[in-house]
Amino acid sequence: MEQYRTYLRAELGKLRDVGDCRDFGRKAGPWVADLGLPADAVALSHRFANQGFVDQFVGDLEDEALIDLTSCCSRWRDNGIANKLSRHQHPQLRLAATDRVRLNDAEDYLAGDFERLDWSSSPSPRT
Numbered sequence: 001m002e003q004y005r006t007y008l009r010a011e012l013g014k015l016r017d018v019g020d021c022r023d024f025g026r027k028a029g030p031w032v033a034d035l036g037l038p039a040d041a042v043a044l045s046h047r048f049a050n051q052g053f054v055d056q057f058v059g060d061l062e063d064e065a066l067i068d069l070t071s072c073c074s075r076w077r078d079n080g081i082a083n084k085l086s087r088h089q090h091p092q093l094r095l096a097a098t099d100r101v102r103l104n105d106a107e108d109y110l111a112g113d114f115e116r117l118d119w120s121s122s123p124s125p126r127t
Helices: 002-016 018-031 041-047 049-060 065-075 108-116
Strands: none
Touching: 002 018, 002 041, 002 049, 002 065, 018 041, 018 065
C-alpha cells in the first residue's frame, strides 16, 4: 500500500493552496465526504497546511481509504493513476544516475522547462 501513500503525500501536499483546494472540491469533492476531509476550501488548505500534516493524515489512513482517496485525487488531477496502481504492486527502489532518468509531462505550466531540459532530470540544459 506504500505506492498509494507515496502518491497521496505528493498530491495532498498541493492542497495547502486554497485555489487547488477549490479545484479539488469541484472535481473530486463529492467523493471525499466519507474520508473526514472538510468541504470548505480554506478549511481544507489549513488541514494540509504543511507536509507534516499531510504525512500524518496519509499515515493514519486504512487501506480502503488510501484507495478511495487515490481515486478522488486521480479524478482531480485527471492523471488516471487510480487505474495504474494495484494493491498487489510492491514498489522497488532502483538507484540510477539522475542524467539517465527520463521524465514525462507534469503540470502544463512546466512544459517549457521540461522541453528545455530535453525531458531529463539532469539540471544541465541541452546545448
